[in-house]
Amino acid sequence: MSEHTHHHHAPPSEIEERVKKLESLLIDKKLVDPQSLDLLVDTYQNKVGPKNGAAVVARAWTDADYRKRLLEDATPAIMELGYEGRQGEHMVCVENTPQVHNMVVCTLCSCYPWPVLGLPPAWYKASSYRARAVSEPREVLKEFGLVLDPEVEVRVWDSTAEIRYLVLPLQPAGTETFTEQQLAAIVTRDAMIGVTQVSAPDAA
Amino acid sequence: MDKRFTEQVHKPDNGELAFDAPWQAKTFAMAVQLNESGVFTWTEWAEELSSQIADFEKHNAIENSNDYYKLWQSALEQLVQQKTA
Numbered sequence: 001m002s003e004h005t006h007h008h009h010a011p012p013s014e015i016e017e018r019v020k021k022l023e024s025l026l027i028d029k030k031l032v033d034p035q036s037l038d039l040l041v042d043t044y045q046n047k048v049g050p051k052n053g054a055a056v057v058a059r060a061w062t063d064a065d066y067r068k069r070l071l072e073d074a075t076p077a078i079m080e081l082g083y084e085g086r087q088g089e090h091m092v093c094v095e096n097t098p099q100v101h102n103m104v105v106c107t108l109c110s111c112y113p114w115p116v117l118g119l120p121p122a123w124y125k126a127s128s129y130r131a132r133a134v135s136e137p138r139e140v141l142k143e144f145g146l147v148l149d150p151e152v153e154v155r156v157w158d159s160t161a162e163i164r165y166l167v168l169p170l171q172p173a174g175t176e177t178f179t180e181q182q183l184a185a186i187v188t189r190d191a192m193i194g195v196t197q198v199s200a201p202d203a204a
Numbered sequence: 205m206d207k208r209f210t211e212q213v214h215k216p217d218n219g220e221l222a223f224d225a226p227w228q229a230k231t232f233a234m235a236v237q238l239n240e241s242g243v244f245t246w247t248e249w250a251e252e253l254s255s256q257i258a259d260f261e262k263h264n265a266i267e268n269s270n271d272y273y274k275l276w277q278s279a280l281e282q283l284v285q286q287k288t289a
Binding site: 045 | 223236249251258
């Protein structure tokens, strides 16, 4: 299905034409404003990303009261750190433990917690992940390099337009003395989707 | 700061770009703006996008952002037609 050939001087593709046509129509009807469109793109291309979620996780790892608030009602807890907005209106934080591993999918489309993770990676939107995260989650996790003990229960959370999930990963051993800032630096996007775990940085 | 941390710089997007092409960014932004100006709710949006995806997946698979944002654009065309006709 994908076309990887790239012609620099080719005329606009059919999809480019369609997008342009719709944009002109919406501008004419004053339903969109070109400057706001640019601002939106800049926001999601450059400003909002998994750094936000990493700050939430690091705070939860270092502040037991915050962790409790986050697990009880994630939306206001995340808002405390200044992260709110589109697609973060109803957040749920699910906690990994030595017995339970959580992973997140959106089986129907691509619902994702934008304020804490930015826009989803390509694989999250792909048919294969969306189907297999439910049918064979352990296999999928293996492909991400995560082999779980058979004793560990895997819980798969299906995001919707109303509810978005954030995984609170296990804090890796050996990071007990890290500062909140140092911890935030090791938390990855994939760990907060729940397809990997956070690992301690290699000793220098 | 400990050398381990300066080496393991946190990449906000794990090195991946949100969009592969400008048209993907444009169709994304148009949907968000129309939702914000009240042309459709996000639930209506998710339903239309899901339905475009389900149709496509009867015979095909979404493999990349290009496939995905084409369906996004189709959903947007559909909703704009319904809501602004």
